[in-house]
Amino acid sequence: MVVGGFFGDEGKGKIVSYISYHDKPAIVARGGVGPNAGHTVTFRGKQYKLRQLPSGFVNETSRLLIGPGVLINPNILLKEIRETGVNPKRVGVDYQCGIIEDTHIKRDQKEDLKGRLGTTGTGCGPANADRALRILKLARDVDQLKEFLTDVPGELHEAIDNGEEVLIEGTQGTFLSLYHGTYPYVTSKDVTASAICSDVGIGPKYVKDVLIVFKAYVTRVGAGPLPGELSEEEAEKRGWLEIATVTGRKRRAAPFNFELARRAVKLNSATMIAITKLDRVYPDTYGVRDFDKLSDEAIEFVRRVEKEVGVPVKIISTGPDIMDTIDLRY
Numbered sequence: 001m002v003v004g005g006f007f008g009d010e011g012k013g014k015i016v017s018y019i020s021y022h023d024k025p026a027i028v029a030r031g032g033v034g035p036n037a038g039h040t041v042t043f044r045g046k047q048y049k050l051r052q053l054p055s056g057f058v059n060e061t062s063r064l065l066i067g068p069g070v071l072i073n074p075n076i077l078l079k080e081i082r083e084t085g086v087n088p089k090r091v092g093v094d095y096q097c098g099i100i101e102d103t104h105i106k107r108d109q110k111e112d113l114k115g116r117l118g119t120t121g122t123g124c125g126p127a128n129a130d131r132a133l134r135i136l137k138l139a140r141d142v143d144q145l146k147e148f149l150t151d152v153p154g155e156l157h158e159a160i161d162n163g164e165e166v167l168i169e170g171t172q173g174t175f176l177s178l179y180h181g182t183y184p185y186v187t188s189k190d191v192t193a194s195a196i197c198s199d200v201g202i203g204p205k206y207v208k209d210v211l212i213v214f215k216a217y218v219t220r221v222g223a224g225p226l227p228g229e230l231s232e233e234e235a236e237k238r239g240w241l242e243i244a245t246v247t248g249r250k251r252r253a254a255p256f257n258f259e260l261a262r263r264a265v266k267l268n269s270a271t272m273i274a275i276t277k278l279d280r281v282y283p284d285t286y287g288v289r290d291f292d293k294l295s296d297e298a299i300e301f302v303r304r305v306e307k308e309v310g311v312p313v314k315i316i317s318t319g320p321d322i323m324d325t326i327d328l329r330y
C-alpha cells in the first residue's frame with residue numbers, strides 16, 4: 001500500500017506507477033476520496049494527470065480497480081480511460097462507489113467550502129456528506145458505468161488468496177485526514193492507511209508493507225496551517241513553487257518537516273519510506289538511478305530521515321520519469 005505522508009502531492013502517482021511497472025502486480029486498486037486528487041505520471045515522454053484511474057495503468061497486465069470508498073465522477077473517469085488508451089476491460093469500478101453529480105460540484109464551489117477552506121471544488125465533500133445521509137447515488141445506479149461494475153473487495157481477495165501481488169494506491173496525505181489532519185482545513189474523509197484499507201475492502205492484516213511517500217520538501221494547497229511556510233518568492237528561488245494538478249492553484253511550500261514525518265509514520269504504521277523530488281533540493285541528484293552516485297549531502301539527508309523517523313528509505317525519486325528512481329527494496 002502506498003500512502004501520502006504530508007498534505008497530498010507528495011508524488012504518489014510517480015511512485016505507484018514505478019512500482020507497478022517494476023513489480024507487475026496483478027491488481028492496482030485505488031482508495032482515497034475521489035477526483036479531488038491528481039496523480040501525475042510521466043511515462044515514455046508523456047505526462048498523464050490521473051484523478052480516478054489507478055496510476056498503475058503503465059503496467060499493461062495489471063487490472064485497474066476503484067474501491068467502494070472512492071467517489072466517482074463518471075465523466076472524468078471516462079475521459080481518463082480515453083486519454084490513457086487503456087483497454088476498458090482492465091478497469092473495474094465497485095458497485096458501491098459513490099457518484100458525484102453537478103449539484104455536489106455546485107455546493108462545493110460555494111463560498112463556505114471553497115472560500116473558507118480552499119477545497120478543490122470537485123464536489124467530493126458534499127457527495128460524502130450525502131453518503132453519510134444515505135441519499136447519495138451509487139455506481140450500480142449509473143448506466144454510464146455499467147461495463148465497469150465489479151466487486152472490488154471480491155477481486156482483491158481472490159488475487160490475494162491465489163498468492164498474487166496487489167498494490168493499493170492511497171490518495172491525499174495524512175494531514176488532510178478528516179480525523180488526523182489540521183481540521184477544519186482537511187478533506188472529507190480519513191485518508192491514512194487504515195482508511196485506504198477500508199476504501200478497497202481489505203483488512204489491515206493483509207497489508208505486507210505500507211510505503212509512505214514524503215516529498216523532500218512540504219507543499220500544501222488551500223487554506224490551513226503549514227509549519228515553516230516560505231514566502232512565494234523564496235519558494236520560487238528554491239525551485240519549490242508548484243502548480244496544483246486539479247485546480248491550477250499555486251502550492252504553498254515549506255522545508256521537510258521531521259516532526260510531521262514521525263507522526264505520519266505512526267498514524268499509518270508505515271514500514272518503508274519513499275522520498276520524492278530529491279533533485280529539487282539537491283539539483284546534482286537529477287536523474288540519478290544509483291544510490292552510490294548521490295552527492296554526500298543528499299545521502300546525509302536520506303540517512304537523517306531514516307534516523308529521525310525510524311523507518312528505512314526504500315525508494316528515492318530523482319526526476320519525473322518513472323525510471324528516474326533508486327530502488328533499495330531488494
Ligand code: IMP
Pocket residue numbers: 007008009033036037038117118119120121122124125171172173176185186187188221222223
Ligand atoms: P476537498 O478535498 O476538495 O474538500 O478539499 C479540502 C482540502 O484538501 C483543500 O485544502 C484541498 O486543497 C485539499 N486536498 C484535497 N485533495 C487533495 C490532493 O489530492 N492533493 C492536495 N490537496 C488536496
Ligand code: MG
Pocket residue numbers: 008009010037038039040245
Ligand atoms: Mg496531487
